[in-house]
Amino acid sequence: MASGQVEFDEGQLGAALSHYERALALREALLGPESLAVAEVLTSMSNVHIMRDEAEKAREHLGRALAVREKLLGPEHPLVALTRRGLGFTWFIEHKAQQAEQEMRRALEIDERALGPKHLRLASDLDALATVLRQQGRAREAIPLYDRALSISESSVGADAPVVGSTLINRAGAFAECGEYARAIEDYQRTLALHEKTLGPEHPDLAMPLSGMGEAQLLLNQPARARASLERALRLEEKSESRCLYGEIGYHLGEALWRLGERRRARELILQLRQTATRKEPYQEEHESAEALDAWLAAHPL
Template structure:
């Protein structure tokens, strides 16, 4: 629901019980550490996120066989934080480790494989390798279109990601087409103040700004700011970005 401080409070209560009741290398403890890591990652506190994800990973490496799906998730989580921190070579390294496990363990149309392709695509996008990014995003989308219901948030994520690549490539009409597909799903599937909706509105705003339609851009940025002020901590990088974009586009107007 995007209420990260509440999520942390309950995950920490859970962890306290597990730390007393379980041996220090129990996989259930690792799951708790992973959950806390995920909240810090969403809050934009990447060093804290890494700390908890690595605690989880150390337990999984000791306790589980090398091709276990939890280990793949763990590699994936660490890759995600490195991606958010801008360390793309590290991110790719961990995402590819996760992908190798998933390719062996899962059928070829499994949604977890789609997530894996998606993550690798995102790193290539961040590195500016747009043709590679599209290749992986489209692999992900094909699986999701087969495996998921038509209003599933992960499908929206896929459309959104492809939209971002087209936006970066300067193909703004294509970008808008995919962003709007994504946005329709998010509006149906998520609560009205969910952070993912703010991202979606920001991305549409950015495309309109690139098209020099500044008043439209300003409307979408404003909505992104409004949602983020309710759902994110005041120092979150996303909120700061939305505010800056809104100010910049108002100057252009």
């Protein structure tokens, strides 16, 4: 189990799964198939499958873990809530929001009864439920949940805790989806300041709040500010191993440059993105697809 966790933390998912599968076989042989130790391994295995976008396999393991935990601990135990939240996430990544919301709400209800209304675990439950609501286009309903999550986190672990930054950036996204771009920028700025303090000014994780802030500044017709945010975001994202935000940042930077009259540089940047663009993938922003980039280039001739 420990070796699997190390491999998982280092992104070696195949090796992690091999360790977990061996641990599962050993624990089943020693303790039987219905033990809490077996449920623990199943949960760890589900995390690997989630990282691989294998939601159905993850849900299979979590369903088995849930049955064991409900039988041995009862349906109102916090470990049951944690398992239900994991199940909700498997539905979320498949864009099955109704099932996801059902599991997330059940997890929140269990934790609130078991742990009390101000326990730190509730902040994660509230954040997860709010994000599911946003997937359904219900950002306005999500904002009060983020507000409550922030209040719990800040009172429990302080305003500089990583969990605070995570909820802030999620609330910023909800504000942006509601058209409240100035409020979104405030949350992105708070997140940026927190990350700079805890991670340093050159950490790749700063690219996310900078990217969101740049997009919101564009929507407020502030291209000069957007360019500054997005250029810094792009430079930091280049240091990231995944570079998963690179296309999104580049697209918005191209638009900012165009509006500022730097048209040749804007087209060069969009052309560079187009060289590696493919058809739209499940987690790809719409404007990053080959079709969207072609449309941008056609609409912005020199």
